[in-house]
Amino acid sequence: MTPDIVLPDFETFAGQTYKGLDQPEEATAATQALLTGDREGEQPRIDAPGDNQVTLERGINRDGTWYRDAEVRELTGSDEEAIAAAGVGSSPYRVFETVLMRGVVAIGGEPMTRKVAGELLIGDRELLIMAIRRASFGENLEFERLPCPHCEELVDLTVPLSAIPFTHLDDPERVEFEVFLRKGATGVVRLPNGADQEAVFGIKGNPARQDSEILGRCVLRVVLADGTEIRRPPAQTLSMADRQTLLRHLADLQPGPRYGDMSFAHDACGEEVPLPISLATLFRGL
Ligand SMILES: [Zn+2]
Incomplete structure (x- = not known):
């Protein structure tokens, strides 16, 4: 795997990136625990994909009721081809959209359509991308020989999706x-x-x-x-x-995962190292 840790930015509105900082210290601590725990040359654990259910922060509204349960599925070879085709001469946005449309089966029991995709909060869409990644490749993101920008040491790193900073809606039904x-x-x-x-x-x-x-x-x-x-x-x-x-x-x-806010504390040099998560990171070079 060749992690691409810069593109695309999930939280860009009109070319400006706003950092929705949400307890980054917790993510850092979680990552640090993994770093120190993984030192003894253990084999990386391979997760069994299969958990295809996710609860959205907002979901969709039908006749005054909010539906938050979503079903995703594991991506296949034909999905991979379609996603690669969407990426040719196109933008990260189209790739994102293609992953979302193919990987989401249903929201609140309603089959995924472009209309449903349009109703979902941006944060719910990004949460679904995470669920599709989990169903396809499991929980852990593996980074190999990642150069620390401060001390230049090459770092092997395992980051669970659950360590990515996440913002919840205080009241999911509040719309204004x-x-x-x-x-x-x-x-x-x-x-x-x-x-x-x-x-x-x-x-x-x-x-x-x-x-x-x-x-x-x-x-x-x-x-x-x-x-x-x-x-x-x-x-x-x-x-x-x-x-x-x-x-x-x-x-x-906006609720949901803050892919751009990921970082880890490199214990060898004591510095905080940004580790923004991209679509390419999530889907292994997609
Ligand atoms: Zn370092």
Whole structure:
């Protein structure tokens, strides 16, 4: 396996990456335990794939009821071919989408469709990617001869998927969130989903327009200090500072795995080493 530890970034909105830091010290501790425990030349444990059920953070709503149980399946050779084809001359987003559409069997008993995929929160989509990885290759990510950027020692590392920092929704059924803006204003937002992600993907080469697209879709209203309510404010009318605040909250509030926030403490040099997890890492060079 040749780990590609840089691409793609799961949490990029419009070219800007926001770090949803969620207890990174816990992940570091878990990884450190593995590092020190694996020192005596033990053979890496091979997990038996097979756990194909996952509970989503938000799920889908049907007639007022939220359905969170999801079923994934192990990827096969024909999936691998389809995913490779999606990657030719395309973007990591298309590869991600293809893995999701092929690997997810059903959400709440409803067969996976593009419509269902569009309804899912970005964080639920990323959680499903993790479940598909688990069903296909098991729990542990193996890194071999990873160069430490601080001391240059080559490190063999086993990282369980469960060590990747994860953000939970405090209340899974809460769909609107308040964000405090400048001059006493309050923004009310919903969290971006797959359909929003798809819309942003369709806008090429202009990060500010991509930001406007996300904000236009996810900012439901702004309440000014004097109580005036502006429904669906055009994103271009928001101040730059408020736009950045809103975008940061949209990313930070999103539940799910924080693949970009993974790191481990290298005990040989005592330094913290970033270990961002990519699709290629999860699916072994896919
Ligand atoms: Zn080191």
